[in-house]
Amino acid sequence: MYLSADAMAVLAAEAFVAKAAVRSTCARHVRVADAPMVLVPMALAGEDGAPLAFAWGRGPSIETMVVVPEPRDRDEAWQGLEQLAEAVCAWLDPIAANLASATTSDGGTRTPAPAQLVLSTPAAVTFLRKVAYRLTHAPDDSPPVLRRAGGWLQYFLDRHELAPWDSALLVATKAVGVHWTLPLAQAESAHLLAVEACLASPGDAIAAAHRVEYEPGGTLTMPEFDEKLLQPAIEGYGKARGKSDREDCRATIASLLHPLLSRSYDATWALLEALRAIPPIPSVLADRADSERAAFERHHAYLEKGGRFAAKDSLARSILLLDDAEETLRKVRQDARATDALVRAVAASDGEALDGTITAAEVSMVKVTKKRSARIDLDVTVPGPWRPRGEVTFELLWDREKSVAFEVLSFESTGDGTRVRLRSANGHSIARKALNDELAVGQPVALVKQESSYESFGFPKTPWMLGGARA
Amino acid sequence: MPDSKLARKSELVIEQVVGATLAGETQLVRVEAPPGAGKTRLIKRAIAAALEADTPMMVAVQTNAQLADLALGLAAELKRGRVGIWPSKKASAQFGTELAQAGQSKAVRVLQKTKEVQEPTVVVGVAAKWGHHASTRLRNQRIDRRFAVGIVDEAYQMPAGALFRFGRLMDSLALVGDPGQLDPFTEIETARWDGIEASAVTPGPKAVAALSGVEASTHVLPASLRLDERAASVVQQCFYPELPFRAVAVEGDRRLTLSAGDASTTDRALDVAAQHGWALLELPARFTLRDDPEVADALGHLAERLLARNANVRAQWPPELSEGAPLTADRIAVATAHRDQRDRVRERLSAGPAASAVVDTANRLQGREFDVVLVWHPLSGRAEASEFHLDTGRLCVMASRHRQACIVVSRGGVPDLLDDHQPSGQRPKGVTEDREHDGWIAHQRFFDALSEMRISR
Numbered sequence: 001m002y003l004s005a006d007a008m009a010v011l012a013a014e015a016f017v018a019k020a021a022v023r024s025t026c027a028r029h030v031r032v033a034d035a036p037m038v039l040v041p042m043a044l045a046g047e048d049g050a051p052l053a054f055a056w057g058r059g060p061s062i063e064t065m066v067v068v069p070e071p072r073d074r075d076e077a078w079q080g081l082e083q084l085a086e087a088v089c090a091w092l093d094p095i096a097a098n099l100a101s102a103t104t105s106d107g108g109t110r111t112p113a114p115a116q117l118v119l120s121t122p123a124a125v126t127f128l129r130k131v132a133y134r135l136t137h138a139p140d141d142s143p144p145v146l147r148r149a150g151g152w153l154q155y156f157l158d159r160h161e162l163a164p165w166d167s168a169l170l171v172a173t174k175a176v177g178v179h180w181t182l183p184l185a186q187a188e189s190a191h192l193l194a195v196e197a198c199l200a201s202p203g204d205a206i207a208a209a210h211r212v213e214y215e216p217g218g219t220l221t222m223p224e225f226d227e228k229l230l231q232p233a234i235e236g237y238g239k240a241r242g243k244s245d246r247e248d249c250r251a252t253i254a255s256l257l258h259p260l261l262s263r264s265y266d267a268t269w270a271l272l273e274a275l276r277a278i279p280p281i282p283s284v285l286a287d288r289a290d291s292e293r294a295a296f297e298r299h300h301a302y303l304e305k306g307g308r309f310a311a312k313d314s315l316a317r318s319i320l321l322l323d324d325a326e327e328t329l330r331k332v333r334q335d336a337r338a339t340d341a342l343v344r345a346v347a348a349s350d351g352e353a354l355d356g357t358i359t360a361a362e363v364s365m366v367k368v369t370k371k372r373s374a375r376i377d378l379d380v381t382v383p384g385p386w387r388p389r390g391e392v393t394f395e396l397l398w399d400r401e402k403s404v405a406f407e408v409l410s411f412e413s414t415g416d417g418t419r420v421r422l423r424s425a426n427g428h429s430i431a432r433k434a435l436n437d438e439l440a441v442g443q444p445v446a447l448v449k450q451e452s453s454y455e456s457f458g459f460p461k462t463p464w465m466l467g468g469a470r471a
Numbered sequence: 472m473p474d475s476k477l478a479r480k481s482e483l484v485i486e487q488v489v490g491a492t493l494a495g496e497t498q499l500v501r502v503e504a505p506p507g508a509g510k511t512r513l514i515k516r517a518i519a520a521a522l523e524a525d526t527p528m529m530v531a532v533q534t535n536a537q538l539a540d541l542a543l544g545l546a547a548e549l550k551r552g553r554v555g556i557w558p559s560k561k562a563s564a565q566f567g568t569e570l571a572q573a574g575q576s577k578a579v580r581v582l583q584k585t586k587e588v589q590e591p592t593v594v595v596g597v598a599a600k601w602g603h604h605a606s607t608r609l610r611n612q613r614i615d616r617r618f619a620v621g622i623v624d625e626a627y628q629m630p631a632g633a634l635f636r637f638g639r640l641m642d643s644l645a646l647v648g649d650p651g652q653l654d655p656f657t658e659i660e661t662a663r664w665d666g667i668e669a670s671a672v673t674p675g676p677k678a679v680a681a682l683s684g685v686e687a688s689t690h691v692l693p694a695s696l697r698l699d700e701r702a703a704s705v706v707q708q709c710f711y712p713e714l715p716f717r718a719v720a721v722e723g724d725r726r727l728t729l730s731a732g733d734a735s736t737t738d739r740a741l742d743v744a745a746q747h748g749w750a751l752l753e754l755p756a757r758f759t760l761r762d763d764p765e766v767a768d769a770l771g772h773l774a775e776r777l778l779a780r781n782a783n784v785r786a787q788w789p790p791e792l793s794e795g796a797p798l799t800a801d802r803i804a805v806a807t808a809h810r811d812q813r814d815r816v817r818e819r820l821s822a823g824p825a826a827s828a829v830v831d832t833a834n835r836l837q838g839r840e841f842d843v844v845l846v847w848h849p850l851s852g853r854a855e856a857s858e859f860h861l862d863t864g865r866l867c868v869m870a871s872r873h874r875q876a877c878i879v880v881s882r883g884g885v886p887d888l889l890d891d892h893q894p895s896g897q898r899p900k901g902v903t904e905d906r907e908h909d910g911w912i913a914h915q916r917f918f919d920a921l922s923e924m925r926i927s928r
């Protein structure tokens with residue numbers, strides 16, 4: 001998502017030739033919590049959305065496993081879902097309470113880590129969405145924990161659906177796909193075990209991925225396993241009479257599923273470890289954690305008010321969600337270009353960034369509106385050919401708090417490079433000081449495309465436009 | 472000679488719209504206008520009438536370029552009163568020259584500060600800026616003025632999420648737009664809002680109609696001033712089956728003349744376009760990468776040959792073209808579906824005589840007008856037809872920007888691709904429109920219409 005189609009094609013070719021995963025970023029762009037909630041859901045093949053088993057944990061090994069011995073039985077399914085729901089609420093309610101208590105009136109800082117849910121593959125996301133919908137719309141006389149857990153899961157799923165680059169819900173295979181280019185087809189890249197094998201086998205990645213393709217890599221078990229082992233076990237459970245027999249059958253099913261769940265859990269954890277090994281950009285991830293925390297708090301407030309998740313979003317809610325997603329996208333892109341040398345190099349080749357050396361700098365006083373203000377003219381020489389992509393405004397990357405935007409006045413080839421003439425779009429009094437420092441001739445300088453927009457405030461109600469009385 | 476009866480009818484509708492908007496009898500006025508029907512003219516007329524009647528009016532346009540164009544137009548045409556133009560910082564930076572030129576006129580006052588918005592009777596600004604400053608959660612820089620009338624230009628391209636933000640600033644609303652062009656665009660996945668009558672991404676007019684319950688006074692502008700008869704018949708038939716309109720310019724009103732060319736397919740395509748107003752230049756069928764360099768080269772070559780063959784354009788309107796004038800590069804546009812295609816064409820043209828031709832994506836060319844438009848067909852070289860590439864609005868924008876001629880460049884095999892791609896017809900619950908199916912039909916009709924003007928390489 002950070003690189004252009006051309007750059008992705010080059011990296012894919014490189015990965016294919018090397019038979020290895022090739023890094024497509026220099027830094028880690030997703031947050032990996034110390035103790036995320038890793039959830040491995042498993043569905044019954046051929047039964048849309050029927051839960052077969054769940055395994056979850058906060059560390060390298062499974063902590064809890066829940067098996068639904070007959071997923072087609074509503075009561076059995078609800079029992080399994082209730083156990084999941086209790087675990088979800090037991091995990092998130094204390095975090096929400098902790099966040100609320102950490103918000104002090106005297107400006108105390110909020111340090112609790114934001115909650116992070118980790119799923120293995122996009123298939124797991126699709127399945128969990130069905131589970132969340134079922135929980136959110138549980139019958140009125142069912143335990144309240146079901147609807148509350150559905151509401152919590154909705155937070156992660158909504159955020160992931162609208163802002164898939166967000167880290168609140170991390171999908172292991174997708175996160176790997178952001179940081180590596182794999183020598184695999186698109187479908188293979190969504191197979192958990194294939195991705196794990198690919199990362200673990202440099203030089204043999206394609207064959208390694210092929211070797212595990214016939215093992216469960218999503219939320220479904222394999223047909224042969226179903227036919228020979230699972231189906232007889234489920235039938236045995238259906239025929240069992242007496243509590244003890246049924247428990248024995250349940251244990252048999254659990255023992256069949258446990259290796260599969262463990263394999264998926266371990267593979268998911270291995271991908272997380274691989275991601276953790278990439279150096280993160282602390283300032284960026286901390287900033288992003290703040291915005292996730294704020295979104296989590298908003299969602300918590302909505303749940304506390306008894307907010308129910310209607311099948312359709314209202315206009316106001318859709319505006320809120322869209323604003324949040326667009327703002328996150330802008331920020332993630334801007335951060336990636338600002339902090340990752342490879343991403344910025346690709347952006348530069350597309351005319352959306354500049355990395356060069358200052359060859360001339362001048363500050364002049366001009367009259368902007370009715371007052372005089374400083375304007376910066378910069379000549380930057382970049383190596384190789386360069387041209388801006390459309391009418392782009394560039395933002396200077398520097399440590400000062402004040403941001404400075406530049407427009408490209410002209411660009412011309414110097415033989416082995418390109419001289420780009422830039423002018424600050426607005427005057428800045430700080431410019432004069434910077435001329436002897438960051439903007440001195442000979443200094444390296446980097447600029448990236450400015451992803452600007454107006455700050456969003458939702459929308460003020462206009463009664464007549466919403467069906468109310470005429471003003 | 473132009474169809475003066477139709478032109479008068481069009482003028483009459485504009486007068487009716489201006490009257491209905493200012494009279495305040497209805498809270499909601501909706502104007503549906505085909506390409507080049509005179510939306511900008513209508514808005515300028517409404518501004519003049521509001522100034523005359525001293526009726527407070529706010530006007531929202533969609534882009535900085537449209538704001539600058541409108542400012543220049545008002546500076547030249549307003550006879551009485553003074554309109555406030557309220558640019559953003561970015562607009563001031565990008566279009567400083569145009570705004571300064573407009574500001575020298577007595578008819579235009581360029582507003583520098585938010586508080587100045589309180590003063591002029593009519594204020595024109597970009598929709599995003601209105602939306603930001605209308606927020607009640609903004610402490611400083613907030614606008615609390617209430618206008619009697621609000622006009623939104625290109626309203627069908629404006630999502631409800633943007634329109635509703637500044638609704639509180641006006642008592643009544645006039646939405647002016649072209650329902651056949653591209654819907655509002657966002658990079659965010661919006662499938663969850665499919666089938667919802669009013670979400671953040673629903674076109675503004677549809678959301679207002681669904682939520683307000685106010686019966687709109689609807690007007691249709693019946694004529695295109697930009698497209699001539701040859702162009703309007705194709706565009707109406709393919710893209711506006713439910714919005715009948717005709718062209719004011721009848722056959723012979725417009726003429727594109729070229730000096731003698733050679734036997735190349737490029738020159739033959741130009742000759743066909745000069746004669747019929749349309750041409751389809753078909754390159755050998757091949758599946759290609761999106762930014763197919765051969766299509767980019769063909770487009771570049773067409774633009775350069777237009778200039779090399781001393782293209783001359785004549786039209787009854789504007790008056791300076793009545794005796795004919797040389798076609799300049801800046802009156803040629805190249806329309807693409809994707810930004811990488813745009814970049815490839817810009818690169819191709821950069822060092823040549825047609826470097827100042829306007830090359831951009833359909834989204835960015837909406838609302839603009841050129842003499843000759845060269846189109847990179849959205850389905851060219853593709854192995855499959857996606858909803859994005861079948862979008863009716865995208866092809867409609869590309870095929871309706873020209874006054875003289877439109878030349879479409881494509882790989883061969885597109886009709887076969889369309890035949891192979893039967894839209895599924897599957898729609899989310901609650902969705903009555905099938906954009907993919909509509910686009911598929913429009914593409915089929917468009918290719919049928921151009922079949923007689925096809926030059927194969």
